[in-house]
Amino acid sequence: MLTKVHTGLDAAPGVWWKPAHKAEKVWVAIAFAWCMVLFAMMPLWHWRGGQNPSGIRRRVEPRAFYARTQEFAKQYQVGTDRGLPIVQPPAGSDVYMTALTFQWYPILQLTQGETYRLHLSALDVNHGFSLYPLNVNFQIVPGYDYALEVTPTASGDFRIICNEFCGIGHHTMVGRVIVLDKAGQRVSDNANARLGNGATP
Amino acid sequence: MSATLTASGAADAFRTCAFTGRRIHRQAEALVKANAVVAVVSLLIGAIAALLLVLTRWQAVHLLPAVWYYRILGVHGMNMLIFFIIYFEMAVLWFTSTALLNARPANPKLGWVNFGLMLLGTILVEWMQWSGKADVLFTSYPPLKAHPIFYLGIILFAVGALLVVAQFFATLVIAKREKTYEGSLPLVVYGAMTAAIIAVITLLHGAIIYIPTFLWSIGVIKSVDPQIYRMIWWALGHSSQQINVAAMVAVWYMLSALTVGGVVLNEKVSRSAFVLYVLFISMASAHHLLVDPGFGPAWKVVNTSYFMYMAVLASMIHGFTVPAGMELGMRLRGYTQGLFGWLRRAPWGDPGFSGMVFSVVVFGFVGGITGVTIGTEQINIIAHNTMRIPGHFHATVVSGTAMAFMAATYYLLPLVFRRKVAFWGAAKIQPYLFAIGMLLLSMGMTFAGSFGVPRRHWDISFSQAPFSVQFNPAVDLVLAVMGIGGIMAVTGALLFIAIAVKSVFFGEPLGEIVPGRAVAGVPQGLTNPPVHPANVDEVNERLHRENPSWIGPTPGTMALVGIFLAAFVVYYFTNWKLLSVLWKVG
Ligand SMILES: [Cu+2]
Numbered sequence: 129m130l131t132k133v134h135t136g137l138d139a140a141p142g143v144w145w146k147p148a149h150k151a152e153k154v155w156v157a158i159a160f161a162w163c164m165v166l167f168a169m170m171p172l173w174h175w176r177g178g179q180n181p182s183g184i185r186r187r188v189e190p191r192a193f194y195a196r197t198q199e200f201a202k203q204y205q206v207g208t209d210r211g212l213p214i215v216q217p218p219a220g221s222d223v224y225m226t227a228l229t230f231q232w233y234p235i236l237q238l239t240q241g242e243t244y245r246l247h248l249s250a251l252d253v254n255h256g257f258s259l260y261p262l263n264v265n266f267q268i269v270p271g272y273d274y275a276l277e278v279t280p281t282a283s284g285d286f287r288i289i290c291n292e293f294c295g296i297g298h299h300t301m302v303g304r305v306i307v308l309d310k311a312g313q314r315v316s317d318n319a320n321a322r323l324g325n326g327a328t329p
Numbered sequence: 330m331s332a333t334l335t336a337s338g339a340a341d342a343f344r345t346c347a348f349t350g351r352r353i354h355r356q357a358e359a360l361v362k363a364n365a366v367v368a369v370v371s372l373l374i375g376a377i378a379a380l381l382l383v384l385t386r387w388q389a390v391h392l393l394p395a396v397w398y399y400r401i402l403g404v405h406g407m408n409m410l411i412f413f414i415i416y417f418e419m420a421v422l423w424f425t426s427t428a429l430l431n432a433r434p435a436n437p438k439l440g441w442v443n444f445g446l447m448l449l450g451t452i453l454v455e456w457m458q459w460s461g462k463a464d465v466l467f468t469s470y471p472p473l474k475a476h477p478i479f480y481l482g483i484i485l486f487a488v489g490a491l492l493v494v495a496q497f498f499a500t501l502v503i504a505k506r507e508k509t510y511e512g513s514l515p516l517v518v519y520g521a522m523t524a525a526i527i528a529v530i531t532l533l534h535g536a537i538i539y540i541p542t543f544l545w546s547i548g549v550i551k552s553v554d555p556q557i558y559r560m561i562w563w564a565l566g567h568s569s570q571q572i573n574v575a576a577m578v579a580v581w582y583m584l585s586a587l588t589v590g591g592v593v594l595n596e597k598v599s600r601s602a603f604v605l606y607v608l609f610i611s612m613a614s615a616h617h618l619l620v621d622p623g624f625g626p627a628w629k630v631v632n633t634s635y636f637m638y639m640a641v642l643a644s645m646i647h648g649f650t651v652p653a654g655m656e657l658g659m660r661l662r663g664y665t666q667g668l669f670g671w672l673r674r675a676p677w678g679d680p681g682f683s684g685m686v687f688s689v690v691v692f693g694f695v696g697g698i699t700g701v702t703i704g705t706e707q708i709n710i711i712a713h714n715t716m717r718i719p720g721h722f723h724a725t726v727v728s729g730t731a732m733a734f735m736a737a738t739y740y741l742l743p744l745v746f747r748r749k750v751a752f753w754g755a756a757k758i759q760p761y762l763f764a765i766g767m768l769l770l771s772m773g774m775t776f777a778g779s780f781g782v783p784r785r786h787w788d789i790s791f792s793q794a795p796f797s798v799q800f801n802p803a804v805d806l807v808l809a810v811m812g813i814g815g816i817m818a819v820t821g822a823l824l825f826i827a828i829a830v831k832s833v834f835f836g837e838p839l840g841e842i843v844p845g846r847a848v849a850g851v852p853q854g855l856t857n858p859p860v861h862p863a864n865v866d867e868v869n870e871r872l873h874r875e876n877p878s879w880i881g882p883t884p885g886t887m888a889l890v891g892i893f894l895a896a897f898v899v900y901y902f903t904n905w906k907l908l909s910v911l912w913k914v915g
Contacts, residue, residue, distance in 0.1 A: 133661065133865045136516035136582030136593050136654075137429060144513060144596035149873070151881025152598050152650065155890060159645035162894065163638040169905070170630045170706045179707055179908050180915040181620040181629070210795045243913075248622075254470045254555060256714045256783070260798055262911055263781035265713040267621045269556045270472065274622035279913035287798050289791075291714040291783035293466050295473070296396060299787040302794035 181266065183276040184245075190270045193249045194233075197224040201234040209235055209304065222247060222275075225303075227255035227268045229295050232288045232303025239308045240283040248274045256292030259305065265291060283309040342433065347842060348744060348855050356437035357427035361420045361745055362833075363444055365738070367451070368416035369829050372731075374455075375408035376822040383770070383815030387808050388789055395787045399466065402785060404458050406467025410569070410726065411486070412451055417734050418524060418576050419447075419493050424745065425521040425579070426500040431509040435499035443492040450486030453478050466785065468562065471542060471553045480543035484536065491532040494525045516593050516600070517586075520579025523603040524572045527610060531568035538562050556623035560615075567614035570722070573730040574644070575606050577692070580733045581651045581685055587740055588682035588852070589675055590662055590859030591655040594883075599650050605643035609636045616704035620713045629706050641701055648693045648893065653886040660882065661861055661868050668885045679853040680750075684736025684760035691764060692729030695771050696721060698897045708904045711911070714785075717778030720771050727818070728767040735825050736760065739852050742829070748836030749850030752828050759828065763821030769814025776807040779907075 132141050148156070174180050200215065200223070207214035213234040217223050219242035226233045228251040238244060248257055250270040257266040262282075266274060288303035309315055343352045378401045384392040393401065427434050434440060456478070457463040463475035501522065504510065514522065538561040544550045582599075585591030593599060615632030618624055659671035666674075676682045699721040703712035712718065742750050750756050780801050782789055791798045842848065847856050862868060872882040880887050 131593075131596065133592050133861060133869050135586030135591060135658070136520075136579075136599075137586045139510045139515050140513040140593075140596045142512050144600075146595065146597060148595045148598045149881050150879050151653070151883060151887060152595055154879045154881075155649045155887075156598065156642075156646060158894065159642050159649075162645075162897070163642050166638050166641070166701065166705070166901075170633070173707045173905075174626060174630075177707060177909065178913040178915070179710055179911050180626065181706065181710055182626045182915050183622070185622045185625065212795075253472050254559075258714065258781060258783060259912075260781050261801075263711050263715065263779070264911055264914065265620060265710060265715065267559075267618075267713065269559070269622055271554065272556055272622035277913075277915050281912050287796055289781070289783055289786075289798065291786065292470075293399065293473075293785045296399065296464070297793075298399075298785075299395065299789075299791070300793045300795075302791055302796045302798055304796050 179264075181276075183274050185275070186273050187271060188249055188273040190249065190251050193224070193247075193273060194226045194228070194251045197226040197233060200224040205234075206237060212304075214306070217244065219243065221245070226251050227257070227290065227294075227301075228252055230290070230297040230301035232290075232301070235304045235306065237306040237308065238278075238280050239312060240280050240310050243277060243279045246276050246278045248276070253294050254292045255290050255294050255301070258289040258291040260287040260289050262286070267292065280307040283307045283315045285315070346428075346744065347747075347839070348858075351428055352431045353745075354427050354433050354437075356440075357423050357434040358745055360423045360434065360437060360440050360444065361741075364416045364420035364423065365741065365745075366833065367448065368413050368420065368734075369826055371408045371412035371416060371451075372822065373826050375405055375413055376819050376826065378402075378405035378408065379815065379822070380819040383812055383819070385787070387812030387815075389805065389809065390812065391788070393787075396461070396464075398787045399785075400458065400461060400464055403463065403466045404455075407454060407458060409731075410467065414573055414726070414730060414734075415486075415490055415569070416447070418528070418572060419444075419490065420741075421521055421576055421580070421737075422493065422497040422525060424741070425518045426497050426504070428745075429515055429518050430501075430504040432500060432504035432507065435496045435503055440493065440496055443489045443496070446489030446492070447486050448489075450482045450484070450489060453482030453485065457482065468566065469542070470562070471545065471555055471558050474546055477543060477546040480539050480546055484539050484543060487532045487535045487539070491529065491536075494528045494532070497522075497525050513596075516596060517579050517583045519600055520575055520582060520603055523606055524575035524579065526607050527568060527575055528572045530610075531565055531572060534561055534564035534568065538565060556621065559618060559621065560623070563614040563617040567617060568610055570726060571606060571610040571640070573726060575603065577688065577730045577733045578603075578644075578647045578651070580737045581647070581689060582654070584681050584685040584733070584736055584740065585651060585655045585658070587854040588679055588685065588859065589655050589658050589854075590861055591651070591658040592661065594650050594654055594657065598646060602643040602646040602650070605639050605646075609639040609643075616709070619704070619706050619709035626706065633704055633706060637704060638701075641697075644693075644697060648689070648697070649886060649890050651689060652889060653883040656883040656886050657869075657872070658859065658861075660872060661865055662859060663862075665872075668888060671885060676853045678757050679739075680756050680760050681736050681739040681852045681854060684732050684739070684764075687760055687764035688729050688733040688736065691724055691732070691768060691771075693893060694896060695768065696725030696729055698900050699775060700725060701897075702901050702904050705901075705904075708908055710914070711904070711908055712778065714783060715778035716774045716782045716784050719784050720774030720776075720778055723767060723774065724771040728764065728771065732760065732763060732767070735763070738825070738829060740854065742832045742836070743839055743851050743855055746833050746836070747839045748832045749839060749848070750828060750852070751831035751836055751850070752824075753850045755824055756828050759821055759824050762824065763818055766814045766817025766819070766821055769810050770818055771814075773807045773809075773811025773814055777804055777811065780804050780807075782808075
């Protein structure tokens, strides 16, 4: 028995809890099944996939984190660029980077195929870590240490763009990450240069 | 003597609607008008801001200086996402709870006080933003700090809105007690009630987060934890968009009924979908925190997937029942030809209809699909804070909600303001202009974001940065698409504002409406109402009998949702593929 025909502007007839039409049931079932697929994909990717925003997360005093970063930079510094230390930590080590208005400190020099534990935090306000040209993005929140296991799978000369508004100089906040190839050499044809020539990221 | 006065006063309190024969309460109507007018003013400010922003982000034009870009960005967000939308929703609440129920409003005097409270809050916020004392953008994440009056303005606005929502519920109770309608609430009012419930949840979160932030700004509290702020703020920032979704869906059902006689297929299904919004929407705000340091994977997965997808399910249900209701409504009126005859013969020249259809389509196909995809825990890594985010929400909030509200306005002008729609020829094309513009804007932003172009960024040529960054040249192209789309959309919005202002303040009075005779300036659904035949229930039984398979009596809609699902699946898995080639991170 169908409901009396009416529109959404009419008061619903007395008893409106009636069985749905077959077509509606079919669509609700399909939509529900699709939502289950969406459900399943995230745990599945934690289990089998290589890119997850998990990491080790703990609270940290912003100034203490910055001091730790400076200590780390001093320990492994191999050069300087634009006044910032270039830091080459050993494979498998803890790597620190602090975001502050309007700078990513320090410059990292990593090696392709090696794994690092990259600690990210901010000294002052929220910042956005955006690895260019790969388009890998993380939120940087002051007071929180976000330690991600990172394995660069490609060599090149990468940038870190700040993509969270952090003040009036926000758009000048660009950092640098160098990834040496497996032989430990800098790659002249870096990712950025390739992009300049019109390749896709 | 006094008895007569009261009696005549009560009679005067209402007028009778020329189209629908409903009793309209004059005070409630005045509140609808006031809220609608302020909504349109906010839209005007927001639209001018939008033009300036789009001409700045279009790197080839790069109009504004940095300070003004960020300032106007804050102004744009506040006026569009908060003021325009919420004032319009207040109008929707007053309208649905009184006009659609033949009811009187609960304490209209208090309604004016609350309206004044909201207005005061609005003015304070505008003042702070324009004077550069609140350059913290719309989200105002601490430790960025604005002037205390900025936070105070938001609190006053939220309290006023919360009290109006309480009055909406009181009005529903009055209507029920005074038996102004029979049976259960109409679906449209039910949808508006859902929006009101979500509004309570939303505005409470707003109070929870903005009161301590205000205290922090005046020095009473030492600090506000930036991560906890982000969590609770998004329970305001995201849930407020869910008020929009619920209100928008209610408007879809309303316009479907007014324009093509769209029916409610099944009250149980549609109402249950609204309930899903209420239950699961607040948790969905966790998808703003997917790549934040403060929360573990289990928390992120549970809050996005297990809760958000139930709200997604609700939208997918409405995405079927709204077009299917229109299809069945048209078929019941004799438009039974083929799969899409009902769609071809629909009133495409009625801006109330075309605007509503574009709202459904762009919201679903662009906003919905991109939103669910980038709201996936891992896929968010390639989307967070890039232009994909504004690309997504312009498709939902603007192409979806704002367009639905514009479409509804073409009906509210004659129904509430009793004016003809001004510039009728322009009004007919306005939804097309606006929809195409918004579509280009959303696509341009989405593709730019896929190349890593950040949102909320003044200069992506990085001319003042220490290290060079050069985006793929394709970015110039997609930003040009965004720019052109933005200009079209702003033109469409300004056209809408011109139509609304001219109609309301200098509009031609409605005059006499003879059913069946078209009048320039009055939407077809009013001059030529989509009436169902007297034996409609019989026809309905027959249509169902003749289509016993699982496809049912609305095969056109089945085909459309099939295309939608296919697009969804392809887009979703393409993104996993893109993610899988990145550095290993975890
Ligand atoms: Cu920054």
